[in-house]
Amino acid sequence: MDLYTQLGEPHRAIAALPGPTAEDGRPRPLTTETKVVETTDESGLLAAFSRVTL
Amino acid sequence: VTVRQAALLIGDLTDPHLRAVADLLPANRKVVLDAATFETALVSVTPEQTILRTSAGDRVSLPGSSVKGWIRRLAPAGWDHGVQLGGHRAAVLASRVSLLAAMMRDPSVLWITPVDRLYAAENKITQYRAAATAGIRCPSTMIAMDRQVLAAELGDPFVLKPLGPGNFEADEHQHVVYVRPQYAADLDGVDLLEAPFLAQSVISAKKHLRIVTVREEAWVAELDPEGLPLDWRSHIPAHGAFRAASWPQVRASAIQLAAELEVGLSAQDWVIDDDGAVFLDLNPGGQWLFLPEAVSMPATKALAGWLIDAG
Numbered sequence: 001m002d003l004y005t006q007l008g009e010p011h012r013a014i015a016a017l018p019g020p021t022a023e024d025g026r027p028r029p030l031t032t033e034t035k036v037v038e039t040t041d042e043s044g045l046l047a048a049f050s051r052v053t054l
Numbered sequence: 055v056t057v058r059q060a061a062l063l064i065g066d067l068t069d070p071h072l073r074a075v076a077d078l079l080p081a082n083r084k085v086v087l088d089a090a091t092f093e094t095a096l097v098s099v100t101p102e103q104t105i106l107r108t109s110a111g112d113r114v115s116l117p118g119s120s121v122k123g124w125i126r127r128l129a130p131a132g133w134d135h136g137v138q139l140g141g142h143r144a145a146v147l148a149s150r151v152s153l154l155a156a157m158m159r160d161p162s163v164l165w166i167t168p169v170d171r172l173y174a175a176e177n178k179i180t181q182y183r184a185a186a187t188a189g190i191r192c193p194s195t196m197i198a199m200d201r202q203v204l205a206a207e208l209g210d211p212f213v214l215k216p217l218g219p220g221n222f223e224a225d226e227h228q229h230v231v232y233v234r235p236q237y238a239a240d241l242d243g244v245d246l247l248e249a250p251f252l253a254q255s256v257i258s259a260k261k262h263l264r265i266v267t268v269r270e271e272a273w274v275a276e277l278d279p280e281g282l283p284l285d286w287r288s289h290i291p292a293h294g295a296f297r298a299a300s301w302p303q304v305r306a307s308a309i310q311l312a313a314e315l316e317v318g319l320s321a322q323d324w325v326i327d328d329d330g331a332v333f334l335d336l337n338p339g340g341q342w343l344f345l346p347e348a349v350s351m352p353a354t355k356a357l358a359g360w361l362i363d364a365g
Contacts, residue, residue: 002248003214004222006241008229011221036293037344 056113057082058120061361062106062163064088064154065126070343072126078358082110085121089129089147089154099153104160117162122361124166124319126339128154135223166269166318166360167338175315175338178217178252184314190307190333193254199247201238208255211235213284215252215335233285257332259325262286263301265308266342266349267320268356272305272312273349274298298348304331311336319357 061079063086065072076084085106087095097105097113104116114121128151137143158169167175174180182192196207197217204212213233221230235256246253262277276299277286286292304324311333312320321340325332342353 001244003244003246003251004216004229004231004249006244007214007231007234007236007251008222008224009232011228011230036290037287037341 056115056119057108059083059362059364060085060106060108060114060119060121061358062087062114062121062123062157063126063361064123064128064158066091066130068130069127071341074343074354075124075126075358075361076109078355079362080110082108082112083362084109085114087154087157088127089150090133092150092154092157096153099156104157116157116160120364121163122166122363123158123163124357124361125158125169125172166357167316171316172338175317175320175336178215178335181311181315181333181336185311185333188307188310188314190311191329191331192333193257195252195254197247197250197252201241201244201246204246204253205238208253211237211256212253213256215254217250217252230288232283232288235284256284257325257327257334259284259327261299261326263299263304263322263324263326263331264296264342264345265305265322265324266340266345266353267308267312267317267322268353269318269360270309270313271352271356272309273345273353274301274305274308275345275349276301293344296345296349298346301326301331307331307333318360 061084063072063076063084065086066088067073067076067086072086076086085095085108087106095107097107099105103118106114106116108114134147137147155169157163158165179195182195185192194208196204198204198207212235214236215233216231221228223229259279262279262282264275264277266273275296277292277296279286282289282292304326308320308322308324311322312318315336315338317336317338320336320338321342322336323334325334342350344350
């Protein structure tokens with residue numbers, strides 16, 4: 001077993017917030033009402049695919 | 055009309071950070087594009103010249119116009135979701151990223167952080183090397199195959215942080231790896247090098263700090279750790295509980311570290327323990343809008359101001 005399997009957990013931050021996710025599947029934008037740090041965005045400077053391509 | 059000066063923003067206007075900065079720039083002085091959307095702003099590229107279009111429809115010439123740039127995101131989150139490496143869709147996306155890379159490596163653009171510095175600075179080992187060079191205190195850190203070696207070196211429990219992405223999709227759900235104390239005994243059967251993580255000593259935080267740096271400026275927000283898990287990101291109310299703070303020495307160190315890593319913009323996490331300030335993590339594409347306005351507003355304005363400043 002690898003450490004992602006051991007330590008990864010469902011992203012509660014998004015799950016706990018009200019409102020729909022955009023229809024195109026993108027994460028819902030931050031608004032003044034949801035001033036949270038998006039942990040799935042925080043490390044997303046380069047999408048996984050882009051990392052390979054660059 | 056070809057404008058003399060413009061800001062080139064790599065990202066997506068649905069992203070709040072990009073939007074916040076873009077909103078401070080006049081339409082005829084900004085170009086917004088990313089790998090998913092460059093059709094809206096790209097006119098042509100030759101080895102000698104790139105022609106872009108501002109949000110107002112004016113032309114920007116590289117070289118020719120004076121252009122400063124900020125790379126926020128190469129593509130929206132999820133853009134490459136489910137794409138099979140080696141497949142047709144992957145070839146399409148690769149060609150788009152390659153064109154974007156050519157633009158990002160245009161020597162006539164002055165970037166707040168160049169793409170290759172961004173890439174390098176994301177690596178935590180690289181960050182700790184830079185911190186060591188700058189004389190900045192960091193947690194004891196080790197990568198090793200044997201958990202008993204980690205426990206002997208770092209104490210038991212220790213914490214584990216991914217060297218790779220902090221999130222991934224599994225079973226059709228986003229998963230996040232939060233930092234929490236981990237006992238060696240709980241890692242029975244885990245291959246510690248299959249997906250290498252950093253192991254670090256546990257630090258007893260008296261304060262959590264997030265510091266936003268924009269070139270030679272920085273703004274500090276602090277968070278009280280009482281009642282919070284080790285990783286405050288896993289506790290939603292903590293995100294809104296930061297207060298603007300003054301830690302002049304830490305602020306100066308954060309600016310020094312960003313300079314060492316050659317990143318013009320960074321979001322840094324530090325903690326204060328009984329012995330002083332400890333640098334934890336730097337994100338060259340990190341977030342600041344969740345912080346109090348006294349921190350977020352000047353950071354946004356400083357970035358926008360640099361982008362639009364012809365100097």
